[in-house]
Amino acid sequence: MSDLVLPPPASANDPAIEVEKLQCGYDGKVVLKNVSFRVARGEIFFIIGGSGCGKSTLLRHLVGLNQPTAGAVKFFGRSFADAHPAARREVLKTFGMLFQGGALWTSLTLRQNVALPLEEYTALSAREIEEVATLKLAQVGLGGFEDYYPAEISGGMKKRAGLARALALDPEIVFFDEPSAGLDPVTSRKLDELILQIRETFGTTIVVVSHELASIFDIADRVIMLDRAHQGIIAEGKPRELAQRSRDPRVAEFLRRGDVLPQ
């Protein structure tokens, strides 16, 4: 753990995320090694790859749910993976995360779910917090559902409510773990539009873990592709360019499968 207590101020030139030689694993097993990449501010960045290649593991290590065994993660130039708890908490305020199933707190209503980060990190009055929570829910198309409990809404609505909660503190980076998982194509498409809208409205940096080709080609600015056997990144770039030009058969097979061929 570093001696850093308060993070240095972020410079405008720093990338949103900087990952250097990260090694990820759990229970003594190495899942990914020597993973390095950068995500520019305002970019929609996808982490792609087949099942079991370590996409979600990488995401969990990025957001601090698991401790990397080696390497560094920086957000806006601020050290995170090995930072002091006080510094980590400062960084945590700058990002939100949408989990696969929404991960809403089931004992709280949708409004209370969105309000909790605001209660924790802001000095707003209870009435103001309620207004902001209502606004965030409206932004994701859940106006009128504020007093519903998570058990009373559909899977797609849970994801949108989870997104509203992730956006509660107007984060600079939003992480999405398999946003399309379990959703029908129409709902999935609407969620993609919502992601684009968030980036365009607030300039938010978006990091998405997905293997949904339609989403990758529709909204990703840049992708990295992970491979299970390689235990790391095997390709990095714009999805269409990778699909058309990559000579790596693993990349080509993944990006050109099915009917979703890039135009």
Added chain:
Amino acid sequence: MTVSPPFSPAQAAATAEGDRMDVRLAGTWQITAPRPSWEGVRGAQQPARVRPTTDGVGKWDSSLLLFLFETQQWCRGTGAYFDGEALPEKIRTLLAQLAASHETSVPFDRSESFLTSVGLATQDTVVKGRAIAQFVGECVLGAIGLARSPRKFRWHDCFDEMQQCGAMALPIVSLVSLLVGVTLAYTGAIVLRQYGGDIYIADLIGLSMVREMGAVMTAVVLAGRTGAAFAATLGNMKANEEIDALEVLGIPPVQFLVLPRLLALGVMMPLLALYANALGILGGLIVAFGLLSIPPAAFWAEMLTIVDLSDVSTGVIKATAFGLIIGLSGCLRGLQAERSAAGVGRAATSAVVTALLLIIVADAIFAVVFNALGL
């Protein structure tokens, strides 16, 4: 109306010609129906070349493949030639897959040497011990934080838990305590009657309920009822990534989930124990009146000659400690649960076992300490 095709059972007929054997397969080969065995078809013959044909086969599935594989393996073992040329392409492909997987499959050995098992168990104990110390430490730090800024505490959640673990537990605590008092009185009466000391049943009931049974029985009930519920709730939240969502927001789960539950149990346990004392004494009083004809006023007066406030306070101190033990065990096991339905079940069981074990250990320690202090 559709008519089902006639079902003909799987058949295999062998025709020998010199050292060559033609095996004509026919009928419907289904895994759910009986099929001929290669040994039965071959009989005592030892062909050098076996040539199966499937011209007469209707519907087929893995049953046919198993027969052919059995034949092929026999040929391999005896050095005979398995001539599969007459088999359809898709059967030959599946047969090749089956043979390949048979050759390459290696049973996964999960056995461990004695030394490895001891090493892993030791490592596991150290890791678990460290996790418990870390968890208790986080709870203490959280409690200090709560004392400094009580406004940030989730009082609403705490009051909900108080209602769940306190008010909602009253019926079962009432029943158990009353019956414990009745049982103690009946057992005591057997001995005391023989010596003409009937009246001392009041001392027996009063002292044992107030010092021991009230707190212990309430703790046993709450370990099963509330400790398991805490573990199941938190384990389920972990499986649903709700705990992760808190951590990503920088909200410590201990502060958000554990402290309200611990405070609720720490407050409600002594109150429930006092209530259990009263019900247990009432049970004893009823038996004393019905069985030994001791008037309630005499029972009460005799009990007060031996039970004083220090006895009550020892029971209350124990109950508070037991409450914290139940809360800590339930929450710790819940937060340690594996992310699966089975993991949640195991966490609930483990919470109850851990709590009961620690309650008995703590009770023994309290007995020694109170004795040393003259309480």
